[in-house]
Amino acid sequence: MIPRLIPATIVLAAAMTQSAVADIASDLSASYGAWRQSIINKDARMWQMMTSPNRQAEVRNRLLSEKRAFPAAVFELPAPPPKLDGLKMVHVSQKGATAKASYFGKVDFGVGGDPTENLLVLSFINANGRWTYDRADFVNLAALPEVRKELAAGDLKYVKETPECQATGIVPPTPPAAPPAKYIAKVYVFCPGREVQVQVNRISRHRFANAKEAEIVIGGARDGRNEVTFTAKPLEGGTGKEAFAVRVYLMSEIPGTKPIIAYEYKAEEEQPVKGFDSSHFILDPATAAKLVP
Numbered sequence: 001m002i003p004r005l006i007p008a009t010i011v012l013a014a015a016m017t018q019s020a021v022a023d024i025a026s027d028l029s030a031s032y033g034a035w036r037q038s039i040i041n042k043d044a045r046m047w048q049m050m051t052s053p054n055r056q057a058e059v060r061n062r063l064l065s066e067k068r069a070f071p072a073a074v075f076e077l078p079a080p081p082p083k084l085d086g087l088k089m090v091h092v093s094q095k096g097a098t099a100k101a102s103y104f105g106k107v108d109f110g111v112g113g114d115p116t117e118n119l120l121v122l123s124f125i126n127a128n129g130r131w132t133y134d135r136a137d138f139v140n141l142a143a144l145p146e147v148r149k150e151l152a153a154g155d156l157k158y159v160k161e162t163p164e165c166q167a168t169g170i171v172p173p174t175p176p177a178a179p180p181a182k183y184i185a186k187v188y189v190f191c192p193g194r195e196v197q198v199q200v201n202r203i204s205r206h207r208f209a210n211a212k213e214a215e216i217v218i219g220g221a222r223d224g225r226n227e228v229t230f231t232a233k234p235l236e237g238g239t240g241k242e243a244f245a246v247r248v249y250l251m252s253e254i255p256g257t258k259p260i261i262a263y264e265y266k267a268e269e270e271q272p273v274k275g276f277d278s279s280h281f282i283l284d285p286a287t288a289a290k291l292v293p
Contacts, residue, residue: 025092027131028101029084032122035133036083042075052125052134054172061178061218065204067253079110081136082120090151091159095169097126102159104151107138117141117148121165125172134172137164178203181220183283183291184251185262188214191245193238194273198230198246210235214249221250221262221283228263229278244273248281252291260287 031050038046048056048071063070087105101122106115119139124131141148147158159165189196189208198206204218228248234240248263262281267273 024094024099024131025089025101028092028099028122028124029089031124031131032084032101032133036081039075039077040080044071044074047071047074049130050132052132052172053127054125054174055134057174057177061175062216064180065178065184065216065218065220067181067184067220082107082109087120090156091165093165093167095167097171098167098169099124099126099131100165100167102165117152119151119159139164175218176203178219181217182223183221183288184253185217185221186214186249186251186259187217188247188249189245190243191232192242193235193240194232194242194244195235196230196232196246198228200248201227210238217248221248223283223288225280225282226262227278227280229276230265231276232273233275240273241270243267243269243271246277250283250287250291254290254293257290260290262287 034046035050037043038050051059059074060070063073066073068076084103087103087107089101090104091100091102093100101124103120103122105117107118107120108115118141121137121139123134123137125134126132141151144158150156150158185200187198187200187204187206189198189206190212191208192210192212195207195209196211198208200206200217201219201222206215226248228246230246232244243266245264245266247261247266249259250262251259262283263279265274265277265279
């Protein structure tokens with residue numbers, strides 16, 4: 001079921017006819033519906049057809065870096081993606097081969113309880129003449145009660161003015177295929193007040209902003225020398241005196257073995273932080289024996 005369209009709230013180029021607006025809105029909803037059905041049916045062929053090329057490559061690289069099967073692991077989800085049934089499409093933005101559709105209502109992720117009214121923003125890429133699903137961004141409006149009231153009343157100022165609801169016209173590049181990981185690794189960053197970009201072995205690229213997060217290292221760690229570089233720059237509102245840490249953890253597959261810190265750069269509060277650092281760590285046979293059975 002395609003959600004009810006509200007023509008006055010669909011925003012595209014002024015030159016487009018109402019019919020063209022309705023067509024693209026319908027196409028985007030149908031594309032997501034087909035992608036969602038491919039997940040439910042565990043249909044790898046349909047999933048590849050309805051998923052943007054860059055997202056396919058990213059998912060493949062991540063799963064193989066976690067030493068999981070591809071494409072079988074694509075469908076190992078705790079619950080299916082949310083339905084669009086019952087949601088109102090309140091905004092559509094298209095620019096070139098990119099498009100975004102925003103839906104308002106009770107977004108149900110299948111985790112129980114009574115869902116509240118929030119915003120679901122879906123991104124699409126036009127690949128070979130077909131709109132393909134790229135990603136979903138969930139906006140929890142609990143912290144924005146006035147926005148929730150506005151959207152419920154049909155006031156669309158928020159979606160019209162929020163950059164994350166607008167198509168950019170920039171098609172994300174498709175990352176190169178990474179080799180399956182031999183050793184699982186994660187990069188961890190603690191960077192209040194800063195933006196940090198990290199590279200591991202020149203293939204695994206990560207961006208963190210004002211965060212305390214960990215991400216899988218694409219391609220995993222390698223026997224011998226592993227390169228680690230990072231850049232750090234202050235964000236508006238930061239003091240430049242916050243504590244800071246970048247680490248690479250080696251994740252053991254042996255039960256009971258804790259992650260091993262292979263690389264670390266850290267600074268306590270008030271200590272200076274490098275704007276750039278290039279280093280490496282060595283994964284030797286003794287360490288490798290602690291990682292795989």
